[in-house]
Amino acid sequence: DQQVKQNSPSLSVQEGRISILNCDYTNSMFDYFLWYKKYPAEGPTFLISISSIKDKNEDGRFTVFLNKSAKHLSLHIVPSQPGDSAVYFCAARGIGTYKYIFGTGTRLKVLA
């Protein structure tokens, strides 16, 4: 039972345009959400996070939106750059736990 879902395995975007990566969760008992980026042969690296008490967090070209009523999380990258090509994972932390549940990832390809 996948509690955190990334339904799009891949996404292609033109350089300079917006990339939107989506994540849905089924459990209301998450209090913290994160996005990680992963290049081949490397471990995931942290991108941006958001607490469940907020609905938006911005860091440079990256913005994360949280819609609690829809149990939906999205990452916007504007403008997209070829170096953003990677696999993106969303992760959610259970309230009062130390466990993060990761989605299956979305492979983003930014075309030059």
Added chain:
Amino acid sequence: DSGVTQTPKHLITATGQRVTLRCSPRSGDLSVYWYQQSLDQGLQFLIQYYNGEERAKGNILERFSAQQFPDLHSELNLSSLELGDSALYFCASSPGTSGVGEQFFGPGTRLTVL
């Protein structure tokens, strides 16, 4: 470079065998997490240690065990290996115990069970 090191990078072994994966966290980080990533799957949380003590357990099989040593490095032991255990195993570390905030991941150990 995240500052988290994992050895070995690659491991090929046979079914029924036992292996040990090693992780050194970033300097000063007290928490260590282990994850398994099978083909086309997300990262599955296995276990977390904080300053030598087990803090959280995820979907870790009974054939798997882990520990964190006084110098804070951690080992993940996988025994009676099966073909399905073939995966990337990641270690991550973070400064505190709460788990809030980013975790720093190592490059992973790719385990192939033949």
